[in-house]
Amino acid sequence: MIADRRGEATGARGYAGGMSRYEQFQDFRTRLNQRILGNQPGSGTQVTKRFFSLDGQAYRAGALNEKTKELLGLCASMVLRCDDCVSYHIDQCIKQGCSDEELWECFDVALIVGGSIVIPHLRRAVEFVDECRKRGVQGA
Numbered sequence: 001m002i003a004d005r006r007g008e009a010t011g012a013r014g015y016a017g018g019m020s021r022y023e024q025f026q027d028f029r030t031r032l033n034q035r036i037l038g039n040q041p042g043s044g045t046q047v048t049k050r051f052f053s054l055d056g057q058a059y060r061a062g063a064l065n066e067k068t069k070e071l072l073g074l075c076a077s078m079v080l081r082c083d084d085c086v087s088y089h090i091d092q093c094i095k096q097g098c099s100d101e102e103l104w105e106c107f108d109v110a111l112i113v114g115g116s117i118v119i120p121h122l123r124r125a126v127e128f129v130d131e132c133r134k135r136g137v138q139g140a
Helices: 021-037 046-058 066-080 083-095 100-114 116-135
Strands: none
Touching: 021 046, 021 083, 021 116, 046 066, 066 100, 066 116, 083 100, 083 116, 100 116
């Protein structure tokens, strides 16, 4: 079961309020980042904001291009078994122009590094890729 943002359980495919997993992910991420990074009372501290900034800077092009860095982030997120991070990096990889073949090779590396415990995250990753492609998410 999946909990919606009110904490109510929904079926594995029955997302809250009729929103797709992609829409829920984007809505939740945007809403909470605004809360965390805002200037209102109860927002994140300067340390929190600096960490978010450092994260963004780490994925900028340098010796490695942004596409490669997103694939690295995706692989690490799968091995660490963080579905939110996997979803974020899939979205970014697709926006950077990653093909399905590139994503599958990344998934393969994650499986080798992380082992069979990565398989449930692989399933959700593939479902998220399919939804991104269906929604027409694209980039470079």
